[in-house]
Amino acid sequence: MTSAYFRPNAKGKAVLAAGKRLQRRAPDFGTWWIRYRDAAGRTARERTAARMEAEAERIAQEKAMQAERVAAGLAAPAPVPMTCDELFTKYVASTQHQPSQEPKRSVIRKWFAPHFKKKPVAAVTPADCDGLLQQARAQGMADTTVRNLHSLGRIVFKYAMRLGARRDNPWAEVPRPKVAKRKPRFLSRAQVAALLSGAGHHRLLLLVAVLSGLRRGEIAGLRWADIHWEEGPYGIIHVRHSWGRDTTKGGEERLVPVHPALHPELLAAFKAAPRSKRGDLVEELVFASPEGGMRGRGWDTAKLLGRVARWAGQELPEGFTFHDLRKTFLTHLIMDSGGNIGAGQLLAGHSSPTITANYYFGKDVGFLVEAVGGLKLVPSVAGADKHTASTRPVKAVPPATKRHKNVL
Numbered sequence: 001m002t003s004a005y006f007r008p009n010a011k012g013k014a015v016l017a018a019g020k021r022l023q024r025r026a027p028d029f030g031t032w033w034i035r036y037r038d039a040a041g042r043t044a045r046e047r048t049a050a051r052m053e054a055e056a057e058r059i060a061q062e063k064a065m066q067a068e069r070v071a072a073g074l075a076a077p078a079p080v081p082m083t084c085d086e087l088f089t090k091y092v093a094s095t096q097h098q099p100s101q102e103p104k105r106s107v108i109r110k111w112f113a114p115h116f117k118k119k120p121v122a123a124v125t126p127a128d129c130d131g132l133l134q135q136a137r138a139q140g141m142a143d144t145t146v147r148n149l150h151s152l153g154r155i156v157f158k159y160a161m162r163l164g165a166r167r168d169n170p171w172a173e174v175p176r177p178k179v180a181k182r183k184p185r186f187l188s189r190a191q192v193a194a195l196l197s198g199a200g201h202h203r204l205l206l207l208v209a210v211l212s213g214l215r216r217g218e219i220a221g222l223r224w225a226d227i228h229w230e231e232g233p234y235g236i237i238h239v240r241h242s243w244g245r246d247t248t249k250g251g252e253e254r255l256v257p258v259h260p261a262l263h264p265e266l267l268a269a270f271k272a273a274p275r276s277k278r279g280d281l282v283e284e285l286v287f288a289s290p291e292g293g294m295r296g297r298g299w300d301t302a303k304l305l306g307r308v309a310r311w312a313g314q315e316l317p318e319g320f321t322f323h324d325l326r327k328t329f330l331t332h333l334i335m336d337s338g339g340n341i342g343a344g345q346l347l348a349g350h351s352s353p354t355i356t357a358n359y360y361f362g363k364d365v366g367f368l369v370e371a372v373g374g375l376k377l378v379p380s381v382a383g384a385d386k387h388t389a390s391t392r393p394v395k396a397v398p399p400a401t402k403r404h405k406n407v408l
Helices: 008-015 053-071 083-095 101-116 126-139 144-165 189-197 198-212 215-220 262-271 300-313 323-336 340-350 353-360 365-373
Strands: 003-008 030-035 044-048 238-239 254-257
Touching: 003 008, 003 053, 003 215, 030 053, 044 053, 044 262, 083 101, 083 144, 083 238, 101 126, 101 144, 101 300, 189 300, 198 215, 198 262, 198 300, 198 323, 254 340, 323 353
Parallel strands: none
Antiparallel strands: 003 030, 030 044, 238 254
8 A cells, every 4th residue: 555645844834735736746835745555564654755646646656565565585675864963873882871982972972973974874884984093093093093993883884774774884895904913011020129119108009909900990899898818728819899880891700719819918908998886898899989989080000100110120121001000910810820812802701712822822932942942842951951052153064975885
């Protein structure tokens, strides 16, 4: 069932009010609308750009025939009409309950919204997407920022596909920007010992960071109730929170045993924590802000770490951050456990051991030498440990030629 009907605009209504005959011509006196059954069998009403009734009826019949083909599985449904502005608004609203997504929402407001504006989502091309990356490069953005724009673009337009606004992802045809791979930054045992000796009242914070590998948000959200002293030889930390969220970055609770060197100082801090007359803890957080309560995301741990390094007379590697203490924990854990990357993955809460190995494990030459030295594939020759490399030149000896006897 299809039909077309005319809705007069202000000019058309004025003609009718004057008692005159209305010429149903769009867009002069109004708009032609159509009515038809969609693929789900529901009545659909749409505004058209038709000028006359015959054109509107033709559009309605085409829509109805397309809906029948979609219902029969002979054609794909048409994309849902949506502008890029509407898409970005819907995506931001869908992630509003996730505080960790705020940086991405900020990127959408700063980069995506001004670039795509009100362009129809279905009309976005790979060239439009690449244009955003070129714009970021022209403004001197780092390669990492450009790659992050590419990743976020794929996520947002994948969401558009879920909404039915597109059948494909235009970002899939844009090459992923390459970023030079950096070696993970980590501290040596001597550097860690020096920092701890000069840390002052920040010593416990650094101990937790280098002996448990917790993220900054997980340290801020760590509660005394999350430490189960009765479990394991020295207690188990149940990592459940990150900042104010009741979940970690990975979305799952993980268990981190308390290190023997951390146990006495952590337990002493627990016993010294202020309590009410009933014996209840006044502050449930292990590292609460000076005013009480949880520290905000503006907690400048990088500045804190730099101040501790100055106190200890140490120079940190260039670009070293508080998050690199987590890499220090994983690097030494894997080296001291004989290369057990699986244990590092579980303790860090990574989704795969590849992430742990590629981005968190700093390769140390001494560790590699020790690993090769422990290889038992071929028995060592007596006195091999006293071998020194010779510097004498070695003359090349031509291969001897074999003489074959004639066989009679």
